[in-house]
Amino acid sequence: EVQLVESGGGLVQPGGSLRLSCAASGLIFSSNSMNWVRQAPGKGLEWVSYISSSSPTIYYADSVKGRFTVSRDNTKNSVYLQMRDLRDEDTGVYYCARATASGWGGAADYWGLGTLVTVSS
Amino acid sequence: EIVLTQSPGTLSLSPGERATLSCRASRSVSSNYLAWYQQKPGQAPRLLIYAASSRATGVPDRFSGSGSGTDFTLTISRLEPEDFAVYYCQQYGSSLPWTFGQGTRVEIK
Numbered sequence: 001e002v003q004l005v006e007s008g009g010g011l012v013q014p015g016g017s018l019r020l021s022c023a024a025s026g027l028i029f030s031s032n033s034m035n036w037v038r039q040a041p042g043k044g045l046e047w048v049s050y051i052s053s054s055s056p057t058i059y060y061a062d063s064v065k066g067r068f069t070v071s072r073d074n075t076k077n078s079v080y081l082q083m084r085d086l087r088d089e090d091t092g093v094y095y096c097a098r099a100t101a102s103g104w105g106g107a108a109d110y111w112g113l114g115t116l117v118t119v120s121s
Numbered sequence: 122e123i124v125l126t127q128s129p130g131t132l133s134l135s136p137g138e139r140a141t142l143s144c145r146a147s148r149s150v151s152s153n154y155l156a157w158y159q160q161k162p163g164q165a166p167r168l169l170i171y172a173a174s175s176r177a178t179g180v181p182d183r184f185s186g187s188g189s190g191t192d193f194t195l196t197i198s199r200l201e202p203e204d205f206a207v208y209y210c211q212q213y214g215s216s217l218p219w220t221f222g223q224g225t226r227v228e229i230k
Binding site: 059060 | 122152154156158160165166167168171172175177178209211212213214215217218219220221222223224
């Protein structure tokens with residue numbers, strides 16, 4: 001059974017930094033591309049970032065480009081999201097999700113439970 | 122950026138009824154790479170449909186997707202009590218950023 005477990009969320013002041021982690025199990029992690037998707041409180045879904053399985057291809061939403069960095073460690077079956085210069089509008093639940101083989105990688109078939117990031121002074 | 126507009130915002134139906142949800146794109150979605158998700162309160166989204174009309178693993182056949190280009194539809198043939206939730210469409214084609222619609226809430230009438 002595929003399991004994705006996010007961690008690293010919490011309360012941070014505007015301008016601060018946070019590093020999210022996502023530990024994967026039940027799949028051959030090195031063969032899978034991954035996405036981060038977020039959801040502000042009471043709002044809809046927003047795709048944040050994508051990292052391919054190897055020689056990684058990386059994409060970001062314009063709203064986080066230059067502030068967030070996605071990476072992965074296939075030896076630890078983990079993907080990370082380093083977030084810097086955080087803003088109030090970055091508040092929300094951050095989901096790690098496995099990319100499907102369909103299309104360019106943005107659809108996701110397995111999701112973690114999410115980790116809450118709150119940016120507030 | 123491709124903007125996805127879902128309608129209606131809220132759909133009030135009874136169990137056993139048919140639900141038809143619409144997702145319209147501001148420009149053509151490449152190769153019809155359009156997905157549908159279901160989300161219940163406090164839960165992560167669940168993939169229902171990918172590539173406009175392919176059901177994800179384990180999804181009941183009362184869920185079906187159709188459409189192409191800029192107009193897509195998710196149909197739930199007969200609503201079960203567990204189908205009352207929020208549904209999102211997402212385009213994941215060659216046009217970055219990948220975007221979601223604002224969601225349609227299906228509520229019990």
